[in-house]
Amino acid sequence: MSFLDISNVSKSFANAAVVNRVSLEVARGEFFALLGPSGCGKTTLLRMIAGFETPDSGSISIDGETMTDVPPHLRPTNMVFQSYAIFPHLNVFDNIAYGLRKEGLSKQGLRAKVQAMLETVRLEGLEGRAPDQLSGGQRQRVALARALVREPKLLLLDEPLGALDKRLREAMQVELRALQRKVGITFLLVTHDQQEALSLCDRIAVMDQGRILQIAGPRELYEHPNCRAVADFIGEINFFHASVRQIDQTTVTVNAGLLGTLTLPRSNLAPGIGLHDHILLAIRPEHIGFVDPLKGMLTGEIVDANFLGERSLFHIRIAGRNQPIAVSSSATPPASSVHLAFPSEFLVGLSSD
């Protein structure tokens, strides 16, 4: 049995299904993300794990214990709220010590424990500050410290970095990852930021409209999305209509219209696709290459170029296709007329619906 076991959990508000028969397993010590657009049900799922919402059906168990009848204050979880929910009437020390009342620590014991946690989240010297004297990043750390000091089995993070500016967010991502390795607690992160999920987490569940679309590691998710919605949500991607012509032991042959007939690894085809099916071929902008006229599969015109520092993102118009093709490259082509190559190992076949 896995550490966190969510099985067939559903929840509706006012007859609208917010979480729809979700099943999920998270291993002990894992850094796991629930990723999806706002309103996809990820926060409701998190709140059901914390006990703030009750599932209409299904069960949640943590470390082998069923949580159905356990109220929030007795669950082995702690949460970092999106709003941080720092107690405004208590200073930093008292906020962090809030959840330690029942542990019966001596005054020195309590002080030592809070002090150690202040060091872990690098807030030394700020214990006397009132919450309104803290920056956003510091408040975020207080929220983290307050939850971690209770040594929960499972730490729940609800968009914890959403309120921070970009630089601070990136710095906190690095810290959060390091912190998770250090404390070894299972982290469950809810986010709508795919870059955050990809860079932080061991595994990611992509959610949409109350359902889980795919659960996979970051690289797998990025390179082998199992459906159009996941491919679309995780980074930029180009789609081409195609149909399956032949399925062999290790390869698949597809007819991809403008791209001609292509042979790709069979593992690049999403499960459930059969012979003659209409499919979408997906390829990331950075996997399309600018090549010599002889090696090119398509010829097009650059209509837009965005310099992004290390790389540039080009939009290329192709005769016979409405949607420009997005290509990301570190090289800048010498002329606006370019020739593109689509390496077949990076083409992924997805169901078209």
Next chain:
Amino acid sequence: MKNRGLLIYALAYLAFLYVPVLVLPIFSFNNSEFIAFPLSGFTTRWYQSLMDDSAMQHALGNSLKVGSITALLATGLGLTAAKALTRNRLRGGSAALGFISLPLFIPDIVLGLSLLMVLGWVGLPLSLAAVVLGHLLICLPFALTVLIARFEGFDPNLEEASADLGEDGWMTFWRVTFPLMLPGISASLLLTFITSFDEFLVAYFLSGTEATLPVYIWGQLRFPERLPMVLALGAIILTVSVALVALAEYVRNLGIKKATVGA
């Protein structure tokens, strides 16, 4: 000057609001039984005679008692109602709020009359306890308004965070809800106390032989020679009322500043 007209308007506005009220203190220090200009000299004898008036002091004691008990009851009941109305997805919540607020719109004389009849049917004697019940009706909407505004001003996640950190509902109330509600609770206590303390009509109907201060004052108006003393009493009540309301506002604003510390 362009703002001249506006200034005059503002001064006239303030005069309209406060000159009638200021007449009270002025005549309470006037050395004459007749309430008329010109003033005939400064005296504190009206205040002196207040000190010697034991019936007045008894009425004052009654009013303080009724005011305090009403304030505590209204604020206590208001607190639980406000929490239920703001924190729970309550069916019929807005209807309940409407019904609790309704006494605001019922004329006090109607309220007083109906309460008088109901007390008669139930067989309860006219007493200060009856006045408290009547005042509770009047004060509850005020308490509820102040307390709901306060509940809406603080993040419900704070109470969830407390539960998440291991505290049950009871301890969460004492460690988070109560301290954060305290400014609202104080404001509600002061406001309902003043409302009850100043209330006349319902008290007039229900107090029986135990007069509250406004009822006592009303009784004194039959004796012209006692009028300056009543003015002195009015001046004192006015000063204390203004001070209490100002204090309530101050405390409330103090809390609003604190509770808006969020992400």
